[in-house]
Structures are given as structure tokens and as C-alpha cells.
Amino acid sequence: MTKVKVKGRGGVTSRWGGFFFVLPSIIAVGIFVYGMIAWTLNISLTNKNSSAVHNPKYVGFVNYTSLLHDARFTHALGNLAKFTVVFIFGTLISGFIMALLLEKGIAGEGLFRSIYLYPMAISFIAMGTVWNWLMNSTHDKGAGGLNLILLKLHLGFLQNDWYISQKGSMYAMALPAIWQMSGYVLALFLAGFRAIPDDMREAARVDGASEAKIYRYVLFPQLSPTFLTVLIILGHISMKVFDLIIGISGKSYVTDVLAVYMWQVTFDFTNYAKGAAIAMVILFMVAIVVIPYLRYVNKSEEYR
Amino acid sequence: MSSDIVDRITAHVPSHRAKNRKLSGTAQFWLIFRYISLFFILALVILPIYVLVVNSFKGTSVFLEDALKWPTHWTVETWPKAWAVLGGAMFRTLFFVVQSSIISAILGSINGYVLSKWRFRGSRMIFILFLFGMFIPYQAIMIPLVQFNTWAGLGSSIYVLVLAHVIYGIPICTLIFRNYYATIPDELIEAGRVDGASMVRIYRSLILPLSIPGFVVVLIWQFTSAWNDFLFAIFLTGGSPNLQVTTTALNFLTGSSNQTYYGVNMTASLMASIPTLLVYMFLGRYFLRGLLSGSLKG
Numbered sequence: 134m135t136k137v138k139v140k141g142r143g144g145v146t147s148r149w150g151g152f153f154f155v156l157p158s159i160i161a162v163g164i165f166v167y168g169m170i171a172w173t174l175n176i177s178l179t180n181k182n183s184s185a186v187h188n189p190k191y192v193g194f195v196n197y198t199s200l201l202h203d204a205r206f207t208h209a210l211g212n213l214a215k216f217t218v219v220f221i222f223g224t225l226i227s228g229f230i231m232a233l234l235l236e237k238g239i240a241g242e243g244l245f246r247s248i249y250l251y252p253m254a255i256s257f258i259a260m261g262t263v264w265n266w267l268m269n270s271t272h273d274k275g276a277g278g279l280n281l282i283l284l285k286l287h288l289g290f291l292q293n294d295w296y297i298s299q300k301g302s303m304y305a306m307a308l309p310a311i312w313q314m315s316g317y318v319l320a321l322f323l324a325g326f327r328a329i330p331d332d333m334r335e336a337a338r339v340d341g342a343s344e345a346k347i348y349r350y351v352l353f354p355q356l357s358p359t360f361l362t363v364l365i366i367l368g369h370i371s372m373k374v375f376d377l378i379i380g381i382s383g384k385s386y387v388t389d390v391l392a393v394y395m396w397q398v399t400f401d402f403t404n405y406a407k408g409a410a411i412a413m414v415i416l417f418m419v420a421i422v423v424i425p426y427l428r429y430v431n432k433s434e435e436y437r
Numbered sequence: 438m439s440s441d442i443v444d445r446i447t448a449h450v451p452s453h454r455a456k457n458r459k460l461s462g463t464a465q466f467w468l469i470f471r472y473i474s475l476f477f478i479l480a481l482v483i484l485p486i487y488v489l490v491v492n493s494f495k496g497t498s499v500f501l502e503d504a505l506k507w508p509t510h511w512t513v514e515t516w517p518k519a520w521a522v523l524g525g526a527m528f529r530t531l532f533f534v535v536q537s538s539i540i541s542a543i544l545g546s547i548n549g550y551v552l553s554k555w556r557f558r559g560s561r562m563i564f565i566l567f568l569f570g571m572f573i574p575y576q577a578i579m580i581p582l583v584q585f586n587t588w589a590g591l592g593s594s595i596y597v598l599v600l601a602h603v604i605y606g607i608p609i610c611t612l613i614f615r616n617y618y619a620t621i622p623d624e625l626i627e628a629g630r631v632d633g634a635s636m637v638r639i640y641r642s643l644i645l646p647l648s649i650p651g652f653v654v655v656l657i658w659q660f661t662s663a664w665n666d667f668l669f670a671i672f673l674t675g676g677s678p679n680l681q682v683t684t685t686a687l688n689f690l691t692g693s694s695n696q697t698y699y700g701v702n703m704t705a706s707l708m709a710s711i712p713t714l715l716v717y718m719f720l721g722r723y724f725l726r727g728l729l730s731g732s733l734k735g
Binding site (some may be wrong): 144150159232237239241260262264265267278316321325344383399400405408413429 | 442580605607684
């Protein structure tokens with residue numbers, strides 16, 4: 134980058150002139166992102182536990198330590214962990230398979246690709262209505278949706294309660310999330326595959342490597358940055374999951390996750406301090422994933 | 438950004454082997470295998486939208502057992518009912534979404550221009566700090582934002598959502614424009630400077646005319662994400678029925694009514710998705726670009 138020191142006609146030195154144009158955004162982000170995060174932290178350290186508290190006092194980390202003994206919170210955290218594992222693996226694998234099927238180019242590719250990607254354009258709230266039905270728990274007679282499909286396929290024994298079951302609710306919840314996000318992963322991997330120069334494949338082919346070996350030893354290693362990106366993106370989406378849960382099952386206990394619990398604590402119970410503490414926990418988990426990633430992106434950009 | 442990410446995805450890759458040579462047995466097998474798998478996945482991807490569409494034309498009372506069936510007689514009787522619930526909210530959503538998208542695009546363009554072409558000390562740090570704002574869970578700012586909303590007296594106005602989407606859209610809009618402007622050669626700026634043009638002048642006469650694709654991407658991205666947003670809407674306008682937007686109105690409908698009205702619920706869900714589906718159908722390429730900008734690297 135060339136260092137700019139020439140004076141522009143507007144009289145602004147070009148070096149700092151730019152700063153003033155970005156200043157409104159800097160102030161906005163400063164206040165509404167960082168300032169408000171600080172303020173949330175501040176609230177989480179007080180005893181503002183109901184709307185009756187008018188002069189909150191600082192109580193240290195009490196709101197955080199009490200979360201550990203809050204069965205509802207640990208339940209939501211456990212749910213989130215189950216959801217995250219199934220969602221990340223499921224989306225990663227299905228998106229990757231789609232990309233594998235398409236990457237060499239095939240007649241009709243454009244059509245497949247655009248249909249695979251359309252779920253990204255629809256809101257979780259709208260699709261919630263459908264998934265609520267598809268994952269209806271009625272078995273055998275009267276079954277509709279997925280249970281009916283399983284029956285028709287003579288796989289009736291696979292019928293289950295989906296998102297209302299005690300054990301499997303979060304695994305079922307991951308299904309619509311996988312459906313919605315697989316296209317995204319497909320797009321990222323497709324871009325990854327197509328960034329690999331054809332010469333590399335050709336060279337391996339000339340050396341007599343089998344197709345399977347070409348994938349395993351030539352192509353897959355090239356995709357590891359894409360793989361990392363996908364993991365980070367899915368990870369932070371998963372930790373924030375909210376609309377999807379609300380859209381399908383509302384505030385039901387079996388599908389509780391941190392974001393939904395935070396909403397309930399804050400607005401149904403007006404316990405701002407506890408709500409703020411839960412919010413800070415979510416932020417902390419997202420930060421652990423995202424900050425190293427931002428550092429990595431920053432470094433690799435300098436390299437370019 | 439050596440080769441553009443969306444170009445790579447949509448690149449036409451000729452299946453050259455099919456054209457030039459006669460396929461060997463194994464190659465033929467794999468081709469058939471690929472098509473079968475692709476169609477199988479296609480069916481899975483289409484299934485939910487199929488259910489949504491067919492059940493929107495079966496009338497008010499549809500039954501779970503028939504969820505997957507083709508309608509025996511088509512009727513649009515649920516459409517006026519769904520519109521009665523959703524229509525006002527959809528117009529209100531359109532009203533604020535258009536405004537927030539335009540303001541976001543303008544801010545993003547200015548920020549992206551400065552941060553890619555007129556860097557100053559610390560501009561890199563500022564950019565990284567902006568980016569972090571893109572990933573944060575909005576729960577972490579929601580309580581203060583709600584308090585600010587009450588304090589500033591915005592609570593009874595839809596403009597609170599314009600404010601939220603503009604401010605929390607700054608990171609992604611800046612990122613999209615910064616990456617877009619990075620593809621414009623620095624020599625163009627140099628040439629402008631040699632001719633004595635100021636930073637603002639260069640922006641107006643050289644950069645802005647080239648920015649249309651960037652604007653389309655950002656407008657579509659902001660439109661789609663604000664249209665589909667539920668979190669800000671429920672926190673900032675949740676309580677008041679006269680501030681309902683599409684997602685909150687839809688959630689209120691589907692969350693409260695029983696199965697007798699499933700036909701209306703399905704229709705309303707489809708209706709709420711039509712604007713973003715249309716955008717995707719006609720401007721998919723730009724939508725994809727916005728979507729992938731969240732992955733930071735091109």
C-alpha cells in the first residue's frame with residue numbers, strides 16, 4: 134500500500150481525511166457494540182434481579198456462580214452442546230458431499246446448485262411451521278411428515294418423537310438447521326475445490342495416482358483453510374441459535390438453549406442481571422471461537 | 438482476491454471427459470451414481486418447501502395425515518386470511534427494511550472506500566474491531582439496547598429497527614465494500630490524485646460509478662437479513678401489536694393457533710418467504726456473494 138501524504142483539494146490531508154469519514158461508524162460501533170457489551174457486563178455484576186430493584190448494587194460474580202447451580206441453565210447448556218455437535222458434523226458432511234458430487238462439473242449443475250442453496254434465503258421462523266409438522270411425533274396411524282415417510286419406506290421402526298422427546302430433542306432440532314445451512318457449506322467447499330489449479334490433478338494423474346488417491350493426498354489437504362472457515366462459521370451460528378428453536382417449538386423446556394433461556398429470563402422474569410450473565414456466557418463462547426479466527430485471517434491477509 | 442469466490446462457484450466446468458472420449462464402464466457407473474445421489478439430495482432439499490406450498494392451497498383445515506399429499510382440489514381461500522394477519526406487518530417491514538438497507542449501503546461504501554484505499558494509522562485495527570462486531574451474539578448488547586430504546590423514546594416507533602439494522606450492519610457492509618474495492622486497482626486512485634482530485638472527488642467521480650455491483654450485494658444482503666430477522670424485532674418491538682413485523686406477526690400466528698388453522702399458518706409462512714425467495718431467484722448471484730462475505734476470505 135502506498136503511503137499517501139499529498140494534500141487533496143478539499144484541504145483535508147488525505148492521510149487523516151479518511152479517518153473523519155469513518156468516524157461516524159467508529160462512534161456507532163464503539164457505543165453500540167463495545168460500549169453496550171461493557172454495559173451488559175456491568176449489569177451482570179449487579180443484583181438487578183427483578184424490576185422491583187431500583188438501585189442495583191454490585192454483587193461481584195454471584196450471577197455467574199449461581200448459573201452453575203441453576204438446573205435450567207445447565208440443561209440449556211447441555212442441549213446446546215448436543216445440538217452443536219450434530220449440527221456441525223451433519224452440515225459439514227452433507228455440504229461436503231454435495232460439493233464432491235458437483236465439483237467436477239456435471240450437466241445440470243447450475244440447477245442443482247441453486248436449489249441446494251435456496252434454504253438460505255428463507256427465515257427460520259417461516260420454516261418453523263413446516264418443520265413443526267414434518268417432525269410431528271404422531272406414530273403409525275395418523276402419522277404425517279417424516280414418520281409417515283419412514284412408514285412408507287418400511288422403516289416404521291425408525292419413527293420417533295423428534296423434537297418433543299426427552300433424549301433426542303436436540304438431535305432432531307439439528308435436522309432443520311442442517312437442511313438450512315448445508316448449501317452454505319456446499320458453496321464454500323465448491324469455491325475451495327475450484328481454487329485448486331487443474332495442473333495439480335493432472336500432475337498426480339500423470340504420476341499414476343488413482344482418483345481416490347488424488348482426492349486424499351492432493352485435493353483434500355488444499356481444502357484445510359476452507360474446512361477451518363466452515364467450522365468457525367457453523368460454530369458461532371450454533372452457539373447463537375435462537376430463531377430456529379422459537380420457530381419450531383417455542384419456549385418448550387426440552388429444546389431450551391442459552392439464547393432462548395436468556396430471552397425468557399430477561400423478559401418473562403425481568404431478571405436483567407441474570408439475563409446479562411447468560412448473554413456474557415454466550416459472548417465468551419463465541420469469542421473463543423472467533424477471535425483466533427480473526428487473528429488468522431488478519432495474518433494471512435498480511436501475507437498476501 | 439485473485440479469482441472471485443462467486444465466479445469460482447458458478448464457473449462452468451465442462452465435463453470434458455464426457456465430451457471427448459467414450460466413457461469407460463467405471464466412469465459410467467460413477468456418473469449414474471452421482472446423478473442418483475444428486476436427485477436424492479434434491480428431493481430432501483425440496484421436501485419442506487413442497488409441504489409448505491401444497492398445504493397453502495388445500496383450504497383452511499388441512500390434516501397432518503395429508504401433509505405430504507398433492508391437493509385434491511386447489512383453493513386459495515387461506516390466502517386472504519393469511520394476508521389479513523400478515524399484510525400490515527409486511528408493509529411495515531418493507532418500509533423499514535428499504536430505509537435501513539439504503540443507509541447501510543451508503544455507510545458501508547464510505548467505510549469500505551476509506552479502509553481499502555485511504556488507510557490511516559490504526560485503520561487496520563479499526564477494521565478488525567468492526568469485524569468482531571459481525572460475529573457477536575446480539576444477546577450481549579440486547580439489554581442495554583432495550584434500555585437505550587426506552588430512554589431515547591424510540592420504543593413506539595419502527596425506526597428503532599432501522600437504527601439496529603444500520604448499526605449492527607456496519608461490519609458486514611464495510612467488509613463487503615472493502616473487499617469489493619480491493620479489486621479496483623490502486624492506480625486508478627493514483628491517476629485521480631495526479632490530476633489533483635481530492636479523496637471525496639475521487640470517490641464521487643471514479644469509485645461511485647464502479648460501485649453498483651457492490652451496492653446491489655449490500656442492499657440484497659441487508660434486505661434479506663432484516664426481512665428475516667426475528668431477534669431484534671422480538672426484543673425491540675415484541676410487546677406492541679402495532680409494531681409487528683413479518684417474522685413477529687408470523688410467529689404470533691403460528692405460535693398461538695391450533696392445528697385447525699394449519700392451512701392458514703402454512704400460507705402465512707409461504708407468504709412471508711416470498712419476497713426473499715424472489716430476491717434469491719432473480720438476484721441469486723449477488724445474494725450468494727453477500728452470503729459468502731461472512732466467511733471473510735475470498
